[in-house]
Amino acid sequence: MGASKTDFFTDKQNGIATLTKALAHPARIAIIEYLVKVDSCICGDIVNELPLAQPTISQHLKELKIAGLIKGNVEGNAICYCIDEKAITKLQDYFANISAKLQKKNTCC
Amino acid sequence: MGASKTDFFTDKQNGIATLTKALAHPARIAIIEYLVKVDSCICGDIVNELPLAQPTISQHLKELKIAGLIKGNVEGNAICYCIDEKAITKLQDYFANISAKLQKKNTCC
């Protein structure tokens, strides 16, 4: 095949997988880190920052946006991208919850 | 192409991307959640738990293992899998750090 059997998993599981999938590429991690670093979100210079062509960056931004990890504001002919905190919080909470549950159990390995 | 240009990113960025990539599939999220749920890690019944064939589960487990998210202990002819807390902690810390940094800045969007 090649297509994920998303139908068989819960919405929550698919939701987390959508977020992790959006971050499953070093370029997209680099984009997120760049957006964290520059506190104002005058973007587009992401293209200058990363060693990838403009269409490639644009495509990565699209994926991050569809997944809900970033938001884009049109400002004249430029677009201002920035991180959507809610998505980061969701991931943070998800892993914190797993961590907490693991603490309570005696892992056998 | 189709291959990620990992050479151009930092080890840390590639490291996070490796972890998120390993979790970038609902089946692998479901496996992690199952391992959290059953506090003893008598595994292999993951195959019974999920709607995927045994070779498929085996392949997903392999990916999680290579990424460092789970550990496997041979116990007789069965194998006991369990979560590697360090990887979860790494992800938790990573997103907590981003969250903290975002709090200090006035996001423009």
Added chain:
DNA sequence: TTTTAATATTGCAATATTACGATAAAGATG
């Protein structure tokens, strides 16, 4: 030793991702 049980590996088809050149679209600027 033969059989059974649990897991891994191989091979392959279907599909998805990654990357980028070429080009389009849309607003700013002269």
Added chain:
DNA sequence: CATCTTTATCGTAATATTGCAATATTAAAA
């Protein structure tokens, strides 16, 4: 209006992922 700047989209080649049947491997059990 013509042009420049910025970003998006299209088309396409290279590669990766997903899923499973068939088969191999390994160790326990009979």
